[in-house]
Amino acid sequence: xxxxxxxxxxxxxxxxxxxxxxxxxxxxxxxxxxxxxxxxxxxxxxxxxxxxxxxxxxxxxxxxxxxxxxxxxxxxxxxxxxxxxxxxxxxxxxxxxxxxxxxxxxxxxxxxxxxxxxxxxxxxxxxxxxxxxxxxxxxxxxxxxxxxxxxxxxx
Numbered sequence: 164x165x166x167x168x169x170x171x172x173x174x175x176x177x178x179x180x181x182x183x184x185x186x187x188x189x190x191x192x193x194x195x196x197x198x199x200x201x202x203x204x205x206x207x208x209x210x211x212x213x214x215x216x217x218x219x220x221x222x223x224x225x226x227x228x229x230x231x232x233x234x235x236x237x238x239x240x241x242x243x244x245x246x247x248x249x250x251x252x253x254x255x256x257x258x259x260x261x262x263x264x265x266x267x268x269x270x271x272x273x274x275x276x277x278x279x280x281x282x283x284x285x286x287x288x289x290x291x292x293x294x295x296x297x298x299x300x301x302x303x304x305x306x307x308x309x310x311x312x313x314x315x316x317x318x
Contacts, residue, residue, distance in 0.1 A: 166246075168269040169237040173198045176212060176225070180237060180245060191216040197245045199235050200227065201274045207235030209247035234262060234278040236269025250278065256289050276312060284308035 173180045179196035187193040194214040201207050212225040231249025240246050248266050250259060259282050270278055288304035 166241070166265075167239040168266055169239065169245075171199075171236070171269050171271050171275075173237055174201065174271045174273075176210075176222075179212070182245065185213065187213060187216050195245075196222075197237060197247075199237060199247070199271050201271045202230075203277075206230040206232035207249065207271070207274055209235065209237070211245075233281040234266070234270045234274065236266035238266065238269065250281070252281075254285070256282075256285050259285055276316075280308045280311035283311040 169180055172178055175198055176196065179198040182195045182197075185193050185195035193216045195211060196213075197209065197211050199207055200210050208230045209228040210225050213223050215221045215223050228247065232252050233254075234250035236248050238246055238248060248262065248269075250262050254262070263278065263282060267275070267278065284304040284307045287307035288300050291300035291303045
């Protein structure tokens with residue numbers, strides 16, 4: 164069974180994806196909620212929070228993961244467990260294309276233009292890297308990134 168990408172609307176504790184029956188310790192059960200947090204300049208990260216089964220109606224402190232600078236999406240794996248796919252600055256063009264094809268609809272709307280801009284920059288960088296003696300590959304990538312962001316702002 165293929166992975167199911169969750170909608171990009173899970174962006175806060177109020178709009179989180181909730182798992183109703185989640186283990187808490189050895190005997191207790193609780194609820195667990197998941198969402199993607201996006202901070203401009205920092206990136207995307209998975210945040211999860213469990214309910215407190217010993218105090219009904221209260222939530223424990225949220226636990227946040229590591230930032231992925233250029234994109235993240237929630238999905239359900241083959242066991243129906245919530246997972247997070249992230250896109251970092253170390254991804255190749257092929258990895259970015261696979262991420263966009265599979266998970267782009269799950270990236271929060273506020274960060275989708277960053278994902279597109281990073282893809283354009285990485286394409287420009289790799290094309291310039293293939294040319295022998297090209298010392299300006301990073302400059303072309305930076306230019307592609309800025310132009311893509313500016314183009315998205317005009318829309």
